[in-house]
Amino acid sequence: MVQKFSLDSSKCIYCAGCVSVCPVLALTLNETKILCDEGKCIACGTCEKGCPVAAIKITKP
Amino acid sequence: MVVLGAGPGGSTFGKKAAAAGMKVLVLDKKKEIGTPVRCGEGIAEHSEAELGIKVLPNAIASTIDGARVFAPNGKTIRLKTPSTRGYVLERKLFDKHLAMDAVRAGAHVLPHTLAASLIKKDGKPAGVKAVHMGEEIEFRAPLVVSAEGMEAKIAREAGFDAKATLYDVDTCFEYEMAGVPCEPYIDLYFSTRIANRGYVWIFPKGKDVANVGIGIGGNVNQNPKVQLDLFISEHPELFKRAQPVEYKGGIISVGAPINEFVKDNFMVIGTAAHQVDPIHGGGIGLAIEAGNLAAESAVEAFKKGDYSKKNLLPYEEKWRKQTGPKLAKRLMLRKVLEKLSDDDWNHIVGSINEADLDKVLSGDYKPVVAKVLITRPTLLKVLGVLTGI
Numbered sequence: 001m002v003q004k005f006s007l008d009s010s011k012c013i014y015c016a017g018c019v020s021v022c023p024v025l026a027l028t029l030n031e032t033k034i035l036c037d038e039g040k041c042i043a044c045g046t047c048e049k050g051c052p053v054a055a056i057k058i059t060k061p
Numbered sequence: 062m063v064v065l066g067a068g069p070g071g072s073t074f075g076k077k078a079a080a081a082g083m084k085v086l087v088l089d090k091k092k093e094i095g096t097p098v099r100c101g102e103g104i105a106e107h108s109e110a111e112l113g114i115k116v117l118p119n120a121i122a123s124t125i126d127g128a129r130v131f132a133p134n135g136k137t138i139r140l141k142t143p144s145t146r147g148y149v150l151e152r153k154l155f156d157k158h159l160a161m162d163a164v165r166a167g168a169h170v171l172p173h174t175l176a177a178s179l180i181k182k183d184g185k186p187a188g189v190k191a192v193h194m195g196e197e198i199e200f201r202a203p204l205v206v207s208a209e210g211m212e213a214k215i216a217r218e219a220g221f222d223a224k225a226t227l228y229d230v231d232t233c234f235e236y237e238m239a240g241v242p243c244e245p246y247i248d249l250y251f252s253t254r255i256a257n258r259g260y261v262w263i264f265p266k267g268k269d270v271a272n273v274g275i276g277i278g279g280n281v282n283q284n285p286k287v288q289l290d291l292f293i294s295e296h297p298e299l300f301k302r303a304q305p306v307e308y309k310g311g312i313i314s315v316g317a318p319i320n321e322f323v324k325d326n327f328m329v330i331g332t333a334a335h336q337v338d339p340i341h342g343g344g345i346g347l348a349i350e351a352g353n354l355a356a357e358s359a360v361e362a363f364k365k366g367d368y369s370k371k372n373l374l375p376y377e378e379k380w381r382k383q384t385g386p387k388l389a390k391r392l393m394l395r396k397v398l399e400k401l402s403d404d405d406w407n408h409i410v411g412s413i414n415e416a417d418l419d420k421v422l423s424g425d426y427k428p429v430v431a432k433v434l435i436t437r438p439t440l441l442k443v444l445g446v447l448t449g450i
Contacts, residue, residue, distance in 0.1 A: 021224075052232045
């Protein structure tokens with residue numbers, strides 16, 4: 001199974017912008033880590049578009 | 062009750078509710094309240110009197126006299142009135158001070174605690190499940206207050222429509238930089254080429270230190286960091302010697318407030334309720350205001366021993382009456398400004414003066430629109446909505 005959400009943590013500034021635009025509540029910020037519930041993620045790409053530092057890559061299943 | 066988030070809204074609520082004798086626990090997911098900063102850190106001086114707060118001197122990085130607007134061609138309008146005086150804060154200290162005040166009033170505060178899910182009883186909110194230092198804890202409470210900021214996860218789980226769409230947010234990136242020559246003005250640079258649907262800001266934090274940031278419409282195909290770096294490279298007169306000392310960023314609502322702030326046993330305040338100024342994305346003062354109003358209603362509900370929606374509603378009604386219309390006017394202005402081309406910006410900044418800018422910022426659009434239209438009547442189709450034509 002392909003992982004839909006991937007994050008370059010060397011770019012991430014853990015602002016949680018992705019969490020706030022995720023339409024299905026799949027993302028959580030825990031201190032400095034963004035966690036994705038792959039079961040909830042619908043690979044819509046909203047977080048990828050909204051990320052201020054282009055740290056997110058979404059792969060369509 | 063349990064308050065989610067120890068930002069300005071959550072701590073203000075916690076302080077006021079605890080002072081009235083309520084048992085309050087304020088959770089924050091961060092190990093250090095106030096970090097990471099996701100904000101330009103500006104607040105108007107008159108907010109202190111309006112909100113009944115006193116910003117402690119060590120939370121003030123610098124004092125501001127006014128604002129300057131820069132058109133794409135470099136033309137400037139400067140605005141300096143008593144109401145444009147303000148501060149650029151050290152949010153890390155400011156937020157901590159507010160949390161300390163909540164503690165002094167009797168509130169419990171627990172950082173490094175991630176609210177994971179909502180507890181329901183008979184279909185109604187009854188607390189949250191949280192994780193703290195490796196332990197899962199259930200905090201049962203008859204009232205849950207979301208001061209969660211943009212993420213608003215528990216509020217959304219409780220059924221509030223607090224999802225942010227790309228159209229109604231700005232994505233932001235900001236450096237705190239040393240080696241920037243500063244004057245006591247908040248500088249705003251408008252240019253669709255650099256920051257489509259937004260702008261670049263320079264907020265001084267001292268004589269040679271500033272927050273240098275950019276906000277861009279979330280639905281626009283420009284990357285904030287790339288565009289800010291471009292702006293910096295085009296302004297060697299400001300940034301020749303400048304170096305970043307911190308990276309900040311985030312996403313902020315520039316849309317309308319959410320359609321309801323309260324349900325049975327649940328309240329949403331501040332940025333979680335999208336109570337944010339649609340023009341500048343500022344939400345500190347609005348969060349404190351909402352924290353105060355919401356706490357007043359919560360205290361009344363506490364006295365009645367009933368946290369059902371009807372007892373919490375006075376907060377929402379008061380907010381929509383005293384602040385809603387002002388923000389709705391600002392939202393209308395944002396939707397107009399984002400349609401302007403760089404050429405329009407050059408024309409407008411070149412044809413209005415300081416008094417006109419003051420009128421626009423206080424919501425008196427009509428005379429200024431009329432003035433601009435004299436020399437550029439074609440702007441009627443964009444600006445007309447501001448005059449009710």
